[in-house]
Amino acid sequence: MGQILSNLLQIFYTKKLDIVVIGLENSGKTTLLSVLAHGQAVETVPTIGLNVKVFKKGKVNMKCWDIGGQEQYRSEWSRYTKGCDVVLYVVDAAAPQKLPTAKKELHKLLDDGSIGATPLLVLANKIDLPEHVGESELIEKLQLNYVLETPWMVLPISALQCTNMDQVVEWLTAQGK
Numbered sequence: 483m484g485q486i487l488s489n490l491l492q493i494f495y496t497k498k499l500d501i502v503v504i505g506l507e508n509s510g511k512t513t514l515l516s517v518l519a520h521g522q523a524v525e526t527v528p529t530i531g532l533n534v535k536v537f538k539k540g541k542v543n544m545k546c547w548d549i550g551g552q553e554q555y556r557s558e559w560s561r562y563t564k565g566c567d568v569v570l571y572v573v574d575a576a577a578p579q580k581l582p583t584a585k586k587e588l589h590k591l592l593d594d595g596s597i598g599a600t601p602l603l604v605l606a607n608k609i610d611l612p613e614h615v616g617e618s619e620l621i622e623k624l625q626l627n628y629v630l631e632t633p634w635m636v637l638p639i640s641a642l643q644c645t646n647m648d649q650v651v652e653w654l655t656a657q658g659k
């Protein structure tokens with residue numbers, strides 16, 4: 483009886499979160515999810531199409547769609563952002579030459595309503611590399627200050643070095659419902 487009650491309580495108190503992870507190729511999406519799910523980075527290959535990863539943090543079951551960032555997959559991003567609970571937009575903060583494209587692709591989704599009021603966490607990845615852009619420069623380069631409908635936040639991270647992963651998890655678990 484105790485076990486049944488405990489199982490019921492578990493079901494009752496477990497929340498779930500559908501997470502879509504997008505961003506240009508090589509920005510570190512698959513690495514990030516490997517760290518979140520398994521606690522360590524693994525060697526990756528460019529994602530073909532998409533991968534789904536499921537893991538639990540605290541009381542929240544997280545289902546993550548890790549979508550390829552190469553050009554041929556970007557038109558698929560909006561199909562997934564439309565139905566999810568949160569969007570993670572991963573940017574290679576150590577590749578400033580890619581920021582105009584990262585901005586263009588993000589604003590396409592913001593402008594056509596594919597993200598809408600869904601919470602958006604912009605992850606400035608690869609801050610372990612010496613030449614990375616800072617948070618305020620990234621906000622300016624991605625023109626986030628003009629984004630009003632979508633609640634957004636920027637978090638500098640290094641997926642490879644597991645830097646600020648606890649803050650990513652904290653933000654995600656706070657969004658669980």
Ligand SMILES: Nc1nc2c(ncn2[C@@H]2O[C@H](COP(=O)(O)OP(=O)(O)OP(=O)(O)O)[C@@H](O)[C@H]2O)c(=O)[nH]1
Pocket residue numbers: 505506507508509510511512513514526527528529530549550551552572607608609610611639640641642643
């Ligand atoms: N220095 C550094 N390298 C990183 C970091 N995160 C990922 N990388 C490296 O960046 C490369 C690309 O990482 P992936 O996770 O495969 O990138 P992705 O965004 O999934 O790429 P696509 O699947 O092609 O869209 C790999 O060599 C990773 O080891 C980081 O925080 N710092």
Ligand SMILES: [Mg+2]
Pocket residue numbers: 511512513526527528529548549550551
């Ligand atoms: Mg990938």
